[in-house]
Amino acid sequence: MAKIAAIPMILTALCVFVGGTLWTVVYSFTGSKLLPKAKWVGLDQYERLWNTNRWIVSIENLMIYGICSLIFSLVIGFVLAALLDQKIRFENTFRTIILYPFALSFIVTGLVWQWILNPDFGVQNIVRSLGWASFEFDPLYNQDIVIYGILIAGLWQGTGLIMVLMLAGLRGIDQEIWKASRVDGIPTWKTYIFIVIPMMRPVFITTLVLIASGIVRVFDLVVAQTSGGPGIASEVPAKYVYDTMFLRQNLAQGFAASTMMLLAVAIVIIPWAYLEFGSRKRD
Amino acid sequence: MTEAIAGFEGAHGPKPRRTFSRRNIFLYGTLIMVALYYMLPLYVMIVTSLKGMPEIRLGNIFAPPVEITFQPWVKAWAEACTGLNCDGLSRGFWNSVRITIPSVIVSIAIASVNGYALANWRFKGANVFFTILIFGAFIPYQVMLYPIVILLREIGLYGTLWGLVIVHSIFGMPILTLLFRNYFTSLPEELFKAARVDGAGFWGIYFQIMLPMSLPIFVVAMILQVTGIWNDFLFGVVYTKPDIYPMTVQLNNIVNSVQGVKEYNVNMAATILTGLVPLVIYFVSGRLFVRGIAAGAVKG
Numbered sequence: 001m002a003k004i005a006a007i008p009m010i011l012t013a014l015c016v017f018v019g020g021t022l023w024t025v026v027y028s029f030t031g032s033k034l035l036p037k038a039k040w041v042g043l044d045q046y047e048r049l050w051n052t053n054r055w056i057v058s059i060e061n062l063m064i065y066g067i068c069s070l071i072f073s074l075v076i077g078f079v080l081a082a083l084l085d086q087k088i089r090f091e092n093t094f095r096t097i098i099l100y101p102f103a104l105s106f107i108v109t110g111l112v113w114q115w116i117l118n119p120d121f122g123v124q125n126i127v128r129s130l131g132w133a134s135f136e137f138d139p140l141y142n143q144d145i146v147i148y149g150i151l152i153a154g155l156w157q158g159t160g161l162i163m164v165l166m167l168a169g170l171r172g173i174d175q176e177i178w179k180a181s182r183v184d185g186i187p188t189w190k191t192y193i194f195i196v197i198p199m200m201r202p203v204f205i206t207t208l209v210l211i212a213s214g215i216v217r218v219f220d221l222v223v224a225q226t227s228g229g230p231g232i233a234s235e236v237p238a239k240y241v242y243d244t245m246f247l248r249q250n251l252a253q254g255f256a257a258s259t260m261m262l263l264a265v266a267i268v269i270i271p272w273a274y275l276e277f278g279s280r281k282r283d
Numbered sequence: 284m285t286e287a288i289a290g291f292e293g294a295h296g297p298k299p300r301r302t303f304s305r306r307n308i309f310l311y312g313t314l315i316m317v318a319l320y321y322m323l324p325l326y327v328m329i330v331t332s333l334k335g336m337p338e339i340r341l342g343n344i345f346a347p348p349v350e351i352t353f354q355p356w357v358k359a360w361a362e363a364c365t366g367l368n369c370d371g372l373s374r375g376f377w378n379s380v381r382i383t384i385p386s387v388i389v390s391i392a393i394a395s396v397n398g399y400a401l402a403n404w405r406f407k408g409a410n411v412f413f414t415i416l417i418f419g420a421f422i423p424y425q426v427m428l429y430p431i432v433i434l435l436r437e438i439g440l441y442g443t444l445w446g447l448v449i450v451h452s453i454f455g456m457p458i459l460t461l462l463f464r465n466y467f468t469s470l471p472e473e474l475f476k477a478a479r480v481d482g483a484g485f486w487g488i489y490f491q492i493m494l495p496m497s498l499p500i501f502v503v504a505m506i507l508q509v510t511g512i513w514n515d516f517l518f519g520v521v522y523t524k525p526d527i528y529p530m531t532v533q534l535n536n537i538v539n540s541v542q543g544v545k546e547y548n549v550n551m552a553a554t555i556l557t558g559l560v561p562l563v564i565y566f567v568s569g570r571l572f573v574r575g576i577a578a579g580a581v582k583g
Binding site for chain 2: 013014015016017021023024036083088093097102113114116161164168217220223227238241242245246251254257258259261265
């Protein structure tokens with residue numbers, strides 16, 4: 001009976017997660033255009049992929065976005081959690097305010113920040129009207145910095161979650177540690193950096209994996225905020241895959257690109273899984 | 284003066300001293316600045332949606348409206364155009380309702396039974412499937428998009444509402460199954476054994492013992508799914524047709540359409556309307572929401 005009840009799970013695991021993934025990888029070696037056809041072309045799709053400027057731009061953007069978002073999420077998330085952990089009043093109010101963007105979709109997030117960063121009406125216009133006429137801040141219209149405009153929106157949406165996880169981690173630290181460090185006269189910041197953060201290693205790793213797997217998925221935020229523009233300056237891999245498969249009917253090219261995404265995720269996940277579950281078995 | 288902080292269990296850090304110590308000014312000052320920054324976009328959305336277009340063109344986006352008008356809200360809800368349809372976001376709203384309700388029910392039903400089977404029945408190969416499921420949660424959706432198109436086309440559900448329900452059930456499965464499995468595992472095993480001795484079967488135990496005992500986790504799962512599915516964009520745009528596009532897709536089409544004059548106030552009203560459902564759930568559910576995302580984030 002249990003097995004029959006678990007049929008949806010078995011089907012999902014085998015047909016979609018394993019089967020679907022293998023299917024995509026296999027068909028990335030074909031010349032499929034509008035419909036999937038098993039006409040083998042070897043590594044042609046990958047060669048074309050890495051010769052496509054748009055893909056290179058997507059990868060560069062993902063790297064910049066990924067690295068900045070990792071660093072800033074972790075730092076801001078931790079600092080906010082540490083501030084909230086100082087036995088303050090209104091802790092719940094502050095937490096509620098900082099976390100609420102996480103309830104909103106990336107579409108909503110992208111559209112709000114598109115409006116705030118609008119150079120004619122938003123931040124740039126306001127600073128100029130205060131008298132600084134040459135002030136320039138138009139990330140969404142400037143090819144060189146557009147990805148940072150998206151980063152601002154992404155951080156606004158996601159740091160709350162990291163903060164909550166870090167706060168849970170901080171609450172898990174033994175009170176005695178703080179007492180001991182106070183007795184020894186170690187300054188608070190030193191206690192954080194040399195004692196508390198090393199103790200929170202598992203929390204940091206979890207958040208790291210979480211942020212990293214979220215970064216690869218960035219799609220709706222870019223669609224809403226810039227539609228990949230100006231030009232192709234804010235394209236990301238997930239959008240490249242969607243566009244090639246569904247708008248340009250170039251299926252196999254999309255499969256090749258998504259296989260590269262899979263590879264990138266595997267590079268992050270497999271060592272983590274090995275450390276996490278491998279060591280658990282040994283215990 | 285010392286702050287009385289009973290009830291903040293587990294909070295630590297140095298003991299606070301006077302209320303207006305330099306430390307407190309710094310601490311609260313920083314937190315208030317941060318809170319203001321996070322509130323800013325919501326504030327800007329609301330004030331922009333209440334202004335008329337002439338006022339927007341003249342003024343600054345942070346200024347409160349001089350003349351409050353609800354016209355943009357009416358227009359966003361009932362008149363805004365996407366393509367040839369000019370019946371506003373209400374269409375997308377009802378589509379999202381029609382998508383979200385069955386998706387939430389089906390995905391939770393499947394996942395709770397999975398979790399129960401995994402926690403209490405441990406059939407042969409169960410761990411293999413569960414491991415695949417958990418790793419599946421990390422596979423980028425893009426990898427599985429097209430195979431699912433083929434699967435749905437085979438069973439004749441591509442482009443339909445029920446097709447999308449299946450997709451949401453599939454992609455919600457890893458995290459929800461994990462959630463339920465962990466919860467059911469934490470229940471005392473004696474209960475299960477006693478019921479077995481009394482001759483209760485698989486479904487009997489599920490409906491009479493497990494279900495009534497785990498209402499809180501069902502609420503957590505519901506919060507997780509309602510917000511997740513309501514906020515979805517990718518699956519909506521890939522697996523449905525324009526007449527059943529969910530609200531997020533329609534919102535994006537309204538705001539980012541290249542035709543016509545940009546009406547920023549209508550756009551912002553539409554944006555708030557789309558964000559309203561998850562926001563209300565967030566503010567009403569409070570700690571349960573946090574519990575849901577924490578459960579979602581910290582893998583067991």
